[in-house]
Amino acid sequence: MELWRKQTERFKADFVDDNVSKVDFKQRPLRVWTSDVAHEGRTVIVATGANAKYLGLPSEERLKGRGVSACAVCDGMFFKNLEVVVVGGGDTAMEESLYLSKLTKTVTVVHRRNAFRASKIMQDRLFKTPNIKVMWDSEVVDVLGESKVEGVRIKNRKTGTTSDLKAQGLFLAIGHEPATDFLRGQVRLDRGYVVLVPHDGLATATSVDGVFAAGDVHDFRYRQAVTAAGFGTMAALDAERWLQKSGQ
Ligand SMILES: Cc1cc2nc3c(=O)[nH]c(=O)nc-3n(C[C@H](O)[C@H](O)[C@H](O)COP(=O)(O)OP(=O)(O)OC[C@H]3O[C@@H](n4cnc5c(N)ncnc54)[C@H](O)[C@@H]3O)c2cc1C
Structure with a gap:
């Protein structure tokens, strides 16, 4: 994971080592709060997993x-x-x-x-x-x-x-708890899992335009590192495509 993080940093990704406490997906740009700081984005990929x-x-x-x-x-x-x-x-x-x-x-x-x-x-x-x-x-x-x-x-x-x-x-084998408390009332959830709403060729789309989900946070079936990583790639490509299509 450390190697992957280093590689991502080399491609100029910023990291914020904090917990997301709330989001506001009802207006644009989309907002995500860590501690008291609001981060703005044109798209968001949720990949918070399930414990x-x-x-x-x-x-x-x-x-x-x-x-x-x-x-x-x-x-x-x-x-x-x-x-x-x-x-x-x-x-x-x-x-x-x-x-x-x-x-x-x-x-x-x-x-x-x-x-x-x-x-x-x-x-x-x-x-x-x-x-x-x-x-x-x-x-x-x-x-x-x-x-x-x-x-x-x-x-x-x-x-x-x-x-x-x-x-x-x-x-x-007593179940999993998706880490989605901060999404309640913002994105469609089912038993806590993010519901994917595929449309226009965007397989990882959610109920909110421009918000995507990857990994165990939506996938209660396979729950494997490799499937989560695969969904991560799909979500990144979907977000890029969505940005191009929506002219943002
Ligand atoms: C005991 C065990 C062994 C396993 N062994 C294997 C194995 O051998 N091979 C395999 O393929 N899979 C294995 N798995 C499954 C694998 O770990 C998961 O499928 C995979 O980690 C899911 O990746 P993810 O990115 O969706 O979620 P996670 O790996 O859970 O990552 C989610 C991240 O989001 C962070 N996060 C959560 N909430 C917030 C928040 N509010 N704000 C900011 N960050 C947040 C978490 O801290 C975490 O870092 C194992 C699972 C378990 C429980």
Whole structure:
């Protein structure tokens, strides 16, 4: 990323290392605020991503990247023939568990209720997979291990008892939070994700003329670095084309 930033600076891009707190896309030029400073632009590309949700345990934070992950397709290969735990109960949790089951020795799905939210077809697939087991009415209350994951502590929500489960990986599959609070009321969102409104050959256009979106902030399906980078290129080309077409 540092190399990419240096290259971009060489092409005279300005960087502001701050958070965007609000925007005003209702007038021209478009405005974006960081701290108390307003930045003006004829076009804006939103690429603020989506944060994976975690349980919020200190041990989980400490062991992120050391056995704790939120992306099975990204990190699954590190857990070949090992034992992993997946937390969640929706379609994403089913998908992640089924993917991991092909690589790992066992997958234990920990779910806080006694039924999944996931579609029946996904549940059926999961139940039929011999190396996947489910712990109902349970939650992970601690991640065990000093420098890498060695297990998880699980609390049964019905009985209140805790037990330790040996595992080398913990995958969170409890959703993502798109970083779009500052866009509310300005750009069309769906469950927090920016909605793309392709028109006139501009695939990354949004509901606001001249505002484009790239990466995980709109893409809840693929969520990969390479797809985000691809969308970034598309958005840059779209913005350039839009500027030329609109004579701005
Ligand atoms: C554990 C894990 C492992 C992964 N491993 C892989 C992998 O191996 N291969 C792969 O292809 N993908 C992997 N991914 C997915 C990949 O990280 C994402 O798909 C990719 O980073 C999305 O890029 P993005 O630019 O859309 O968003 P991000 O990378 O999330 O970047 C968004 C940026 O916007 C900033 N931002 C957010 N809000 C504001 C604001 N209000 N103002 C200013 N800046 C803001 C953020 O700080 C961040 O720097 C992994 C994801 C996870 C969670």
